[in-house]
Amino acid sequence: MDEALLRTLTPAVIAILVRRGADFAAAEDAVQDALVQAVRVWPDDPPRDPQGWLVTVAWRKFLDTARADASRRHREERVEGEPMPGPAEVVDDTLQLYFLCAHPSLTPASAVALTLRAVGGLTTRQIAQAYLVPEATMAQRISRAKRTVSGVRFNEPGDVATVLRVLYLVFNEGYSGDVDLAGEAIRLTRQLAAKTDHEEVAGLLALMLLHHARRPARTGPGGRLVPLAEQDRSLWNTRMIAEGVDVLQSALARDRLGEFQAQAAIAALHADARTAEETDWVQIVEWYDELVCLTDSPVARLNRAVAVGEADGPRAGLAALEELDPALPRYAAVAAYLHERDGDPVTAARLYAEAARAAPSLPERDHLTRQAARLNARLRS
Amino acid sequence: MAKYLLLKHYRGAPASVNDVPMDQWTPEELSAHVQYMQDFADRLEGTGEFVDSHALSPEGTFVRYDGEGRPPVTDGPFAETKDLIAGWMVIDVETYERALELAGELSAAPGAGGKPIHEWLEVRPFLAAHPTITE
Numbered sequence A: 001m002d003e004a005l006l007r008t009l010t011p012a013v014i015a016i017l018v019r020r021g022a023d024f025a026a027a028e029d030a031v032q033d034a035l036v037q038a039v040r041v042w043p044d045d046p047p048r049d050p051q052g053w054l055v056t057v058a059w060r061k062f063l064d065t066a067r068a069d070a071s072r073r074h075r076e077e078r079v080e081g082e083p084m085p086g087p088a089e090v091v092d093d094t095l096q097l098y099f100l101c102a103h104p105s106l107t108p109a110s111a112v113a114l115t116l117r118a119v120g121g122l123t124t125r126q127i128a129q130a131y132l133v134p135e136a137t138m139a140q141r142i143s144r145a146k147r148t149v150s151g152v153r154f155n156e157p158g159d160v161a162t163v164l165r166v167l168y169l170v171f172n173e174g175y176s177g178d179v180d181l182a183g184e185a186i187r188l189t190r191q192l193a194a195k196t197d198h199e200e201v202a203g204l205l206a207l208m209l210l211h212h213a214r215r216p217a218r219t220g221p222g223g224r225l226v227p228l229a230e231q232d233r234s235l236w237n238t239r240m241i242a243e244g245v246d247v248l249q250s251a252l253a254r255d256r257l258g259e260f261q262a263q264a265a266i267a268a269l270h271a272d273a274r275t276a277e278e279t280d281w282v283q284i285v286e287w288y289d290e291l292v293c294l295t296d297s298p299v300a301r302l303n304r305a306v307a308v309g310e311a312d313g314p315r316a317g318l319a320a321l322e323e324l325d326p327a328l329p330r331y332a333a334v335a336a337y338l339h340e341r342d343g344d345p346v347t348a349a350r351l352y353a354e355a356a357r358a359a360p361s362l363p364e365r366d367h368l369t370r371q372a373a374r375l376n377a378r379l380r381s
Numbered sequence B: 001m002a003k004y005l006l007l008k009h010y011r012g013a014p015a016s017v018n019d020v021p022m023d024q025w026t027p028e029e030l031s032a033h034v035q036y037m038q039d040f041a042d043r044l045e046g047t048g049e050f051v052d053s054h055a056l057s058p059e060g061t062f063v064r065y066d067g068e069g070r071p072p073v074t075d076g077p078f079a080e081t082k083d084l085i086a087g088w089m090v091i092d093v094e095t096y097e098r099a100l101e102l103a104g105e106l107s108a109a110p111g112a113g114g115k116p117i118h119e120w121l122e123v124r125p126f127l128a129a130h131p132t133i134t135e
Helices: A003-019 A024-041 A050-073 A094-101 A108-119 A124-130 A135-148 A160-172 A181-195 A199-212 A238-252 A259-272 A281-295 A298-312 A314-322 A331-341 A345-358 A362-380 B027-046 B096-107
Strands: B002-011 B050-055 B062-064 B073-075 B084-093 B122-125
Touching (some): A108 A135, A135 B027, A298 A331, A345 A362, B027 B096, B084 B096
Antiparallel strands (some): B002 B084
């Protein structure tokens, strides 16, 4: 039973039903039902044409539901005939489905949930588990999202940038439950890259691959965070890094820089260094300059200050930091790091403790507390 | 989305505006209160924001380890303990402002005289389980 194949086919099958005249919400429900049936039936009776099988079964389920709805509405009327089959099924509308599920009228969380179900082919239960909410809550989130986009024309031109933001959100959620959301985000971005010719899609795919390749090295025993400089680089997935670099290079060759390409370039420079000391910080600073130009993002400026600290020394990093708002998330953590490098463990310890209190996640809090504890122990001895 | 804990206190929060103790309410007022809480949870499930909710007994015991091979030491309940949690609701919402808005609505649950309790609820953000990659 190839569940991965089923999930890959999901968006194309939904799109075919929509093209045949089903509305998106009903088509999506019918395809989910068909997927459930496929999981049950295929192991004993594998179809020769899996996509054709799914289209047939989903279309039948759609008709059943449509008839039941119609007879509820007009008990005495009979539905005449079947809806006309649509045009020949050669058009791949998967891309339209990405646009619809990331439609700007949706909140980020709704767009994420809808994308994972309709494009990713995950069940509501799997999505609920991944986001640690009850299944009923996730079901409602998805059905509200479907209602929100019910008035959107399926073939309405979409913006790739909104899709990329949604996929990046999924990627950053990491992994919990039995669904690896980071892996799923890579799969969906790879699929998108195959359907569209867009340098930022490639940029995002490269970024995800380069980050994901380092995942095994990023956590130590008990989920403890291992900072980049201390990671065991032999744990990095070199094949994935090579693929990421390849994808990035062909994107950059098109000379239309975007934020994901710039971020991927920074990740590639980290991945390229065999030891932390070999990192080309000067080039990384240059890429952060590009990133700041492109996005004007305070987070990019904060990360740039770290890079400046490595390239030109901690004083230069602290000077870059001084131009930023201390209320920025992780400002204190960056300041602590730079002060320690500048030979001021007292200030660094105080700032690490302050950063720990403001940390948004448990592994970060533990990591920052450990840094403060390490410095305080050194100061006592 | 971010998860928040809405904490309700038996003790330890500032006094409510409508501060009549529950055992002084009429049975109808109690029913209306319970119904309000249930409707609130149902509505949040409908908006895709509900995660969990539970009430706690006011009776609690402090427990601690007492060394190898010895049973744990228990103590309490302490009548004078400053803080006593009555229950919680966990919500998963788009913004901090939305968490405040919902806590405000929950605090409007009816009490004595069918009037809102205006009870103080504590809003606490969850720490995320996964760090954001910052390297």
